[in-house]
Amino acid sequence: MHGPRSNLRAMIALVTPRLVLRPWVPADLVPFAAMCADPEVMRFIGDGSAKTFAEARDSITRSQESWTKHGWGLFAVECLETGSFVGSCGLAEPDLLQPLQPSVEIGWRLERASWGQGYATEAAAAVVDWAFTTLHTKRLVAVVHLDNLASHRVADKIGMRREQRTIVPGLSLWVDVYELGQGSWQPAY
Template sequence: MTERRTDRLLLRQWRDDDLDALAAIDADPEVMRWIGDGSVRDRAQTLMALARFAAAWSNRGYGPFAAEADGVLIGWVGLLVPTFLPEIMPAVEIGWRLARGAWGRGLATEGARAVLAFAFDDAGLDRVVSVCHVENTASERVMTKLGMHLDRDTVVPASGVPVHVYAIDRAVQT
């Protein structure tokens, strides 16, 4: 079983009993504000996301980790394939989604550092990107703390949402 520990987090594989906690996170309008079109997700959509996460791990050997702090699921941090942005493909994206109560404590950065190490050391990736809405300054701060650099500004074709694309190469990982 693939898992990573940091000072305050356990990044682990998903369990069946994670659905309720993740569904609550996905139903929070503030959490979802910068995700896709900003819509919240219902329980069925969250269940489908968990199935996609499991398939990613099975097919690629990486995906989103469940992020747990003090024994409580607070969201996820992990690796995804950003097919929603064809101009940067092929690519692997690092992303995160944390419950509002976990914001502002450096947990996204802490988890993302561990996932970047996993990406380069275990998954064998040479480059990782991260995509955020241009107004999502909190995620942009995480990206810069990870040592990522602005690769480009672009627009998501399906939604017209303007985004920043950050990148980091294995050779410059901090």
């Protein structure tokens, strides 16, 4: 990334009561790759396969390219108190379902040890707030595998509405598409 605008982008961080969502740093690669190598974490993402170290590194690179191209992307998420890596959350182009483009997809992925504490909801709510109030995004979508019950719940809790059930071409995978429009969103605080 080069130039003054990219420096500004590099400084974007969202702080919630317990988390910091911030730009990627090199030290995130090892814990991010460990998270993406966990079959339980990856079970409902893409084709459901765990990712190699190189694939995880490519994901971070793609996210950094998104920041450069759009001014948004996935954040690394860390615990506010300890600074330890918790996962990732943020925005991406909806790559699984081409008809959804040009919508912006919100996503969340946490390492298993951090599940069940409300972190995904807390991080995702901050991303929604940032997308609508700072980026002026018109519409967010989330694509959730039918059996991913925790993720359905996160989408519900941040106020998303189930819009359609569809099949991902090539993967024979049924998903629910959630949506949230800027006009139907109320800031939580």
